[in-house]
Amino acid sequence: MSEPPPDQPLVWIVDDSPTERAITVHALGAGYTFEEFGDGADAVERLNTRTARPDVILLDWVMPGMTGDEVCRYVRAHEEFSDLAIIMFTASRVETDDVVRGLAVGANDYVAKPFVPEELRARVHAVLRSKELRDAANRERTRLAALNRLGRALFAAGADVPRILHELVSSLQGLVADGCAIIVLPGDLEPIAVAVHRADPSAAMLSSIATLADPMIHAFTGSDDALAKLPPLYHPYIQQYGLRGLAILPFPVRNPVQGVVTLTRDGASEPFEVDDVAAIETCIEYASLAVQYALRFEAERTARARLTAVLEHAPVGIIVAGANGAIDLANPVAVQLVTGIETAGTLDRAFGLGTWSTPDGAPIARELWPFGRGADGKAHREQLVFTPPGGESRVLSLTTVTRREVDELAGTVTAIEDVTVQHAFAVEREQVAAFQEQMLGIVGHDLRNPLNAIVTGTELIGEHARELPRIQAVVTRIQSSSRRMTSIVDQLLDVTRARLGDGIPLSIASVTLGPLVQSLVDELAPTYHDAKFVVLADQVRGVWDPERLEQVISNLISNAAQYGDRTKPIQIRVTAEAGTAVVEVSNSIKDAPIPAERLATLFEPYRRGATSMSAHRKGLGLGLYIAHEIVRAHQGKLTATSTAEGTVFRVELPIRGSHY
Incomplete structure (x- = not known):
């Protein structure tokens, strides 16, 4: 007999009367697929051929040969048939004891002949609904049991990703498929391929069709339908096993790992149903979470190992404490610097490991002890002296910062460095x-x-x-x-x-810069007779120390004459800019400009240029430093620039002197 159309229940009618069988078929009408048997033995033999099982058996109770009672007992005695729905036909004058006996041996219901068609249809519908509910419950129970087994297996697999994937495909193959394979693309993991098949331990042919493809669910009426719809890659598999269902789903449902899960239902199976796909997706989700957990675990393990290596080999001591002051970690250097810290347990107890004082010798009270500070989220840096019992004092530099987790104080991290030698x-x-x-x-x-x-x-x-x-x-x-x-x-x-002291003292008086500069040039001209001086002076008046300004400007002019190119004029310009008096002394360079690194230290004491070192060894290198300090005492600024165009010293002085 041909396979029943999808969604049409298969009804077996077992009755020795062809007329009664025809009446039954007519009474039930369209919407069913029927198979008729004239003897109970024929029905039992048909059951044992492992062909399509009926959804309901309409069984005449009184038949020659194998009776309905015997058929019912046989069916219920075999576990693989025990859930078949059976409705028995009885004669209209059947004794109540016979009905009771029929129900007792396994019939689900009975209908008395002659029957009313509506009654027969109602009883068949009721039995089929009961079967559907029972089948759904069985499927759900099986699915939950499989998921439970998979969950335990994934938990046992831990961070072993290949084992996780093997548990996934094994569970899916046992639950909803004849074959299951998974391919994981290279990325955060090495490429992995796992496949299992019910009929082939090597799963070689399944592996050949488990390739990257767009996610989809296929249902086929048979192998010919599958051959017509699928590309040649799948044909050897179809010819070997047949194919009713093909599911290709992504793994996992989220990043970072990407892969493909391929499931097959072969020729003797049914296509995948909605419940099957839901179970598959749930299993994939479980395994996906397990893989991501494994990746995070491995990343955290690697990070912990690296952090441990860093802490153990760090040149400074590290103490990590919780919000309650409990010491979570003290690296080897910390143990060496703060004797006993490894057994103190808390920061409060660590205070009693020795004597603590400031670098100048003042004792530190417990409430002012700096360990563990940083609850305000800022870094705290300070030095203190630690003296263990019977040991040598050490000057320790502490830097404490706060650890926060989800905006809550989680504790502190303190870095400790032995600066005893540096302090000395x-x-x-x-x-x-x-x-x-x-x-x-x-x-x-x-x-x-x-x-x-x-x-x-x-x-x-x-x-x-x-x-x-x-x-x-x-x-x-x-x-x-x-x-x-x-x-x-x-x-x-x-x-x-x-x-x-308090800086260079000043004797303040009213000064006009133009005449002061000209007087200095006149005094210096005989000393540098081969130099040419050009004074460009506006009438700028202010309140300054005239003698100190003469000292500054004289030093700048003398330097320009000594180190500059005397074949070109030395220019002294006096101007006023936005309430500031400006004196600029500029000269052409003799050789190369003053290097930038030398300009950076030009106004430090005991500094002399390379030229002065060879030609003017009598100076102490204090002139520019003193000039800078004199200008600073006037709350002004002295700067220098040097390029190929020449060297310029610029003095800026506030004109109003009320702030002195």
């Missing part, structure tokens, strides 16, 4: 620098009086030795040397005032 060097440098500055002040102050006496004495001698040329020459040299020494002493005193 810094203290020593400060002491040496202070001593040097004090010595400069002392030397400058103590030398000034003897030098003044020498200058005064030579002046007196000079007045009486004009008629003695040889003595006059000696006196002149002594006076020149004394003035130069006095200048050096004055510079040393200015440096000392600038660096140790």
